[in-house]
Amino acid sequence: MREDRRRFLRFLAASPLLAQAQQIPGVIDKPADALNVMDFEAAARKALPPAHFGYLQTGVDDDETVKANREGFKRIQLRPRRLVDVSHADLRTELFGTVWDHPIVIAPVGSLKAFHPEGEVAVARAARARKALQILSTVTTSSVEEVMQAAGRPVWFQLYPTSSQEVMSKLVRRAESAGCPVLVLTVDLPVGRNTETMERLKRTDKRDCSACHPSDPGAGLRRKPMFEGINMTNVGVFNPAMTWDSVRRLRDSTRMKLVLKGIVTREDAEMCRNSGVDGIIVSNHGGRADETGRSTIECLPEVVSGAGDKIGVLVDGGIRRGTDVFKALALGARAVCIGRPYAWGLAAFGQEGVEKVLEMLRVELELVMRQCGTRTIPEIGRSVVLVR
Numbered sequence: 001m002r003e004d005r006r007r008f009l010r011f012l013a014a015s016p017l018l019a020q021a022q023q024i025p026g027v028i029d030k031p032a033d034a035l036n037v038m039d040f041e042a043a044a045r046k047a048l049p050p051a052h053f054g055y056l057q058t059g060v061d062d063d064e065t066v067k068a069n070r071e072g073f074k075r076i077q078l079r080p081r082r083l084v085d086v087s088h089a090d091l092r093t094e095l096f097g098t099v100w101d102h103p104i105v106i107a108p109v110g111s112l113k114a115f116h117p118e119g120e121v122a123v124a125r126a127a128r129a130r131k132a133l134q135i136l137s138t139v140t141t142s143s144v145e146e147v148m149q150a151a152g153r154p155v156w157f158q159l160y161p162t163s164s165q166e167v168m169s170k171l172v173r174r175a176e177s178a179g180c181p182v183l184v185l186t187v188d189l190p191v192g193r194n195t196e197t198m199e200r201l202k203r204t205d206k207r208d209c210s211a212c213h214p215s216d217p218g219a220g221l222r223r224k225p226m227f228e229g230i231n232m233t234n235v236g237v238f239n240p241a242m243t244w245d246s247v248r249r250l251r252d253s254t255r256m257k258l259v260l261k262g263i264v265t266r267e268d269a270e271m272c273r274n275s276g277v278d279g280i281i282v283s284n285h286g287g288r289a290d291e292t293g294r295s296t297i298e299c300l301p302e303v304v305s306g307a308g309d310k311i312g313v314l315v316d317g318g319i320r321r322g323t324d325v326f327k328a329l330a331l332g333a334r335a336v337c338i339g340r341p342y343a344w345g346l347a348a349f350g351q352e353g354v355e356k357v358l359e360m361l362r363v364e365l366e367l368v369m370r371q372c373g374t375r376t377i378p379e380i381g382r383s384v385v386l387v388r
């Protein structure tokens, strides 16, 4: 019996299959080794403490909406046209009068220093190098002024309304003074949320988290640079009392363009049109707000139809491939935002990782555009996709 076992082990050791298996890289150790943006997910998991990875990955409840965001893209097929001269492709994209090199935008993600010590500044440098638009979160761990300097061009500022009108006005003034041309009001988190995956991973983290995170969550908020010098006593980021009247007041209080992030229905898109809103980001917060079970790519067509042609519509949620970007543009989005993929890149390799993620998506998009006979962004019309 023992001899059989020995023989079997000798056979295994000599097997070319085992040699092959040993060569298959599990986790990439440099950005250049990535074959797609998903490769950065495992690298981020390896680089981060479990609690921080949990914050990055979590959805809400059963994470069904996170999964739906990916599944939604599988229901859309492509209809490539042949014999078009696709020697060149032009990915330039216009948003509120500014022309960007491509339609891939960096979504606001809070607390980026939880993933890498250079946080939002590393992302800004990557955005500058890869000519991408960056949207900065209210709960950024670097100030808007620092980020703007690193980006070398204006970034958009994402606004959580907060439970205080005064605090909200101060944030708006600061973003305006820093030179942000666009204010992105997030409207999908009026109350709390149930981030169960994050809680589970937190429990596996054996470090003493209280060394970095105060036990009082309000204190964590007060330490964020955008709240510096503001009295945050009893103020939270959510505002359950916010209504369309609040949106109109905000609209009248600033010269920045106003974009609403978190719209998923035709009715609300129509309300945007009637409330002076300039743009919409179709978003479910990457499945981190309410467990709707509905993907953003499914919501996009009804929002585009409700918004009419004067309001620019962007979309985010589950975008991991150039084909996903292509499908979103075909269904009426002017641009797309990515969240987790660039945060994975940041966590694993800092600025270089973010750059590689942006570049891979751009290259994949260019490839599918040319494969489908579409040479410019406006040429990506509704007829290039089939929704099952």
Ligand SMILES: Cc1cc2nc3c(=O)[nH]c(=O)nc-3n(C[C@H](O)[C@H](O)[C@H](O)COP(=O)(O)O)c2cc1C
Residues within 6 Å of the ligand: 055, 056, 057, 069, 107, 108, 109, 110, 137, 138, 139, 158, 186, 261, 283, 284, 285, 286, 287, 288, 316, 317, 318, 319, 337, 338, 339, 340, 341, 343
């Ligand atoms: C870790 C993390 C933090 C986020 N923080 C914010 C935020 O501060 N403000 C906001 O409007 N959205 C926030 N989002 C949502 C993103 O802006 C975006 O809607 C979402 O990540 C897109 O989905 P994706 O991650 O599948 O690409 C966050 C998302 C993640 C993953």
